[in-house]
Amino acid sequence: MSTLTRRTVLRAIGAAGLAGVAAAVAGCAPTIGTARMPRVPAAYDGPPVTLKFWNGLTGGDGPVMRTLIEEFTREHPNIAIDMYALPWGDFYQKFPAAVTSGLAPDFALMHNFQVATNAARRVIMPVDEILDTVGLAEADYLPVVWGSGVYRDQRWSLPLDMWPDSLFYNRRVLEQAGLDPDAPPTDRAAYEHALDTLASAGISGHWLPAVDPQGVGRGFDSLLWQFGGEHYDDAGTAATFGSRAGVDALTWQQTLIREGWSPRNVSGSDASTAFKNDQNAFLWGGPGALINDLGSVDGLDWDVAPLPQIGERRAAFSGSHQFVVARQPRFDADRLAAVVTFLGWILANSIGWATAGPVPARLPILDSPELAELTAQSHVAEGVEHIRFYPLVPGIAEVQTTILYPAIGDALLSLGDPGAALETATTQASFLLQENAEKYGRA
Amino acid sequence: MTATTLPGRPADDVARRPAEPPRRSPGPPHRPRPWTPYVFLAPFLLIFGTFVLVPAVSGLWMSLHNWDFFLPDRPFVGLQNYIDLFTPDALVAQQFWESMRATGLFVVLSVPLLMAIPLGLALLLNQRFRGRTFFRAVFFAPYVLGVSVIGLLWQYLLNGNTGLINGYLAELGVTEAVPWLTATPWVWVSLVGVTVWWTMGFNSVVYLAGLQNVDDALYDAAKVDGANRWQQFVHVTIPQLRPVLLFVLTMTVLASANMFGQSYLLTAGNPSNETRTAIMFIAEVGLEQFRMGLAAAMSYLLALLLIVVSALNFLFLRQKES
Known part of the structure; x- marks a missing residue:
């Protein structure tokens, strides 16, 4: 005769529950990759890739970014970019969660005052190594902007714009x-x-x-x-x-x-x-x-x-939107090269982004005649030397x-x-x- | 759970089928195996386990740690999170009990109204008159809207400077703009008023179902005894509705104690966190500041309190019955 009593079953369920908890606890422990980024060229010319790009551009700024991406893909037919925009509040909850569970996008855009937090959480990568490849130079930025991606002596983000x-x-x-x-x-x-x-x-x-x-x-x-x-x-x-x-x-x-x-x-x-x-x-x-x-x-x-x-x-x-490279369990050299290609392109073409409202972080672009044509943006730009960022x-x-x-x-x-x-x-x-x-x- | 599906009572079955030869395993097709009921329960248990049991137990585990989901290191702190909540000088304790006070105040202000007004409404809608179905639908209608819709809608109506209600009040000659969403006591008037408008339809429908189950013979008997309308209400309707009242009371207390969306969307906790409810504070600590261990500890205290309150409801209404 079976000895399966209610008590046994309850006990079994309890044990299963605890085991589930233990598994969940163990399973959700962040898997912080120790993977290093491979060295990549400035222009990607390999087989077609589709990059994942997350940001919080859910307002009128979203379509501007999508237009820029289309323009980029026309010039680089082997790189497609899948942009996923969600409200910033959700972004800051979901982005770290996605990275720690191994579902990270390739790169993302975030606010300057969130960069240190995400660097400390180790969900983004130091980008010092790709700095030259992307073509960033200190002289092209205001000191406050240049310094805004540096945390614990490493650079974690590439500034796109300023919105004083x-x-x-x-x-x-x-x-x-x-x-x-x-x-x-x-x-x-x-x-x-x-x-x-x-x-x-x-x-x-x-x-x-x-x-x-x-x-x-x-x-x-x-x-x-x-x-x-x-x-x-x-x-x-x-x-x-x-x-x-x-x-x-x-x-x-x-x-x-x-x-x-x-x-x-x-x-x-x-x-x-x-x-x-x-x-x-x-x-x-x-x-x-x-x-x-x-x-x-x-x-x-x-x-x-x-x-x-x-x-x-x-x-x-002022705030600033900055590009970050998400930490991956293992970096794919092709994908990273494609990311670097896009970042280099958009930072050089950030005048296109200015129609969304914020002004370009790169000073030569800020002083360009194209920006002067955007009346409101050029008036905003008159005050940029006095901007302050959160520490x-x-x-x-x-x-x-x-x-x-x-x-x-x-x-x-x-x-x-x-x-x-x-x-x-x-x-x-x-x-x-x-x-x-x-x-x-x-x- | 029915006794016949449980093992340990085989005698009944044997008695019912005396001619049957000694059972072999696999038994007759209509004889349930000992584990059959659990197989039937399994789909529910799976969902219950995944979404209730595991989160509940892991929440308890979490509350014993300094827990940030995104950090690899989550040191064990024992009962420290709970101790902090009972240390009078600790900042988090002050904020937590302040938010519990807001929740308590909302329950005390809203529950009586949400018990009484829907009852009156149900009595009216239980009468026979033209357009009864229409009115039943009208009063229930707000309940089908989501809290975000309610929040947005009333934001436009109640806004102090650009709201429709103050606009009309100004035309009626009220010179001072009423700060519906930014100053006491108006914030509570707004939150309770909006909640009553929003959810009274549900309680009314439950009452209405209860009223339709009251035996007409009882009213006839009361009339024969010379009871007037009020006496019929007190001595027939109310006692007959007692189980329904208990249900409505319990559900309303729990719903009010879990109030979040209305104050989150309408007042954002203003003024001075006066309307920041417990759930709102827990969400802020856990999901904005990522102090998840502390937030879990607060959730457990709130849950414990609600269990006690619900148990008291049952005791109170049951004692009256006996």
């Missing part, structure tokens, strides 16, 4: 208030004067988002740097944005609301809706999102200039978006004490930074 926060202004609104639409304010006195003039004409001139995380945080970032502050200490283990400079920056932002230059409780979408409907004069934002967005509104009369200097010096938050600390993007930005948003909603708000955020950020340093330091 800039001052977008509604010319019609300025004109109607009696201001010169051809001379947007460049310093604090002029900016506040313009806002006063607009206020007396019944217009809130600078709708300051208190809810949209990007809008709030990056405005504060620029101001913090303008007032002479830094977000973090050199080691990247303690937050310093609660310094005098930080308090000054946040106080000035609150002044915008207190003086009635901005309505209260503004969200990121409110500010741009108001701008597009001639109810708002100034928007601080990046060219990647705004140039094509504003350009698509019929009858809107707008232009863009570098951010005004509110603090003691000029500075503007190269692994996990930095999460510290910004989950701690600093919400704190700024709160202070702008409640108009509470800026010093106290930043102090709390400093404690929280320093705690997470130390935890990150320990976590990524072990890797």
Whole structure:
């Protein structure tokens, strides 16, 4: 007679469950390849290959990249490129997961402030060796951009573009208030004067988002740097944005609301809706999102200039899209050669990318007559020498978006004490930074 | 599980078929083998094991480590993640209990409304009147929409500066814009209001099914005894609906305690993380900051709490029955 009882079966299921867990635990341990990249020529002429390229270009920038890829494939018929675009938030979760499970794409595009994180996670490759082959030279880049791919003495990424926060202004609104639409304010006195003039004409001139995380945080970032502050200490283990400079920056932002230059409780979408409907004069934002967005509104009369200097010096938050080579369990020399061929081609042809909004990172292209023809982009380019990037600390993007930005948003909603708000955020950020340093330091 | 399919009770079968010769293995085709039920259960067990059992146990394992999926080194930290959540000065403890408070507040504010309003609605929709089916469909309609649709829709309606509702209020003479999504208590009014509008149709349908199962003879008997409408409701409808009430209460508490999408999309936790619910905080810690061990520990605490609450529901409503 069978001795199969309910208890035995339950026990068996339990054991199977545990075994499954053990297998899952063992199975999902990252298989960090020790594979090295083979040496490859600058131009690939082997059999046809299809490369996999991942990025977060899901907006108006996606079609621009696809057009460039088509153009590249026309010139290099033996290299096809499969581009997979997913929202950036998903990208940063799925890209490392794909690499650790051996399903990595060949190369990808990511934000400069995510490069150190992914380098520490060892899901991307150092690219020092292919630098010359791709044709990158230090003299062609601003120091801040050139340095932005270097982490632990190795280069991990190749900068494609820059998108400095800039001052977008509604010319019609300025004109109607009696201001010169051809001379947007460049310093604090002029900016506040313009806002006063607009206020007396019944217009809130600078709708300051208190809810949209990007809008709030990056405005504060620029101001913090303008007032002479830094977000973090050199080691990247303690937050310093609660310094005098930080308090000054946040106080000035609150002044915008207190003086009635901005309505209260503004969200990121409110500010741009108001701008597009001639109810708002100034928007601080990046060219990647705004140039094509504003350009698509019929009858809107707008232009863009570098951010005004509110603090003691000029500075503007900027990001940069950078190419990275994904780590493979084993590198195929043909595929890598094809990747290098594409990267060399697109970095030399990044003027085509400028129509998406961001300006090319390579200075000779930035100064080219082709860029001058793109009015908005060339105005954005006037401010690039003052751009600032987040420091190269692994996990930095999460510290910004989950701690600093919400704190700024709160202070702008409640108009509470800026010093106290930043102090709390400093404690929280320093705690997470130390935890990150320990976590990524072990890797 | 039925007794006849279980081994250990062969006597019944033998008694039923006395003429049969001693059984050989392979037995008669209609005699289930001892493992037959488990084979039938296997497809479900496989799915249950893969998507519930293994994740649940591996989550427990994870919560004992400083776990980042993408890093090779995941040191064992024992109960430290749990201890951190109960250390009053620890930052993460403050944030976690703040988010638990938000979840608790939402449950307390939304559950009574989601119990009472759908019941009233079901009583109305149970009457006979023209267009009854139409109204049943209308009240159920929002429930079929996804949370992202709801979020986007109400974002447009409730936006403080450019929203439709404030626009109409301004035309009615309300001069001050109501900060529906950015200040207390309005955030709670918005979140609870949206949730009630969205999910009351489901609870109504469950109540309606329950109401249709109440024996008309009981109402007739109550009428004979001289009970008015209210007395009929209290002494016939409510007791008859008790199992349905228990079901609706349990499901509503669990659904409200798992609230995520509404506050994620509408208020983003504003103001001052006041509306950042437990699930939202867990997602932020686990999937944005990649502190997965800590997030797993928080999930277990939340799950434990919900089990206790559900058990209390059952105890409470069962005691009344006896």
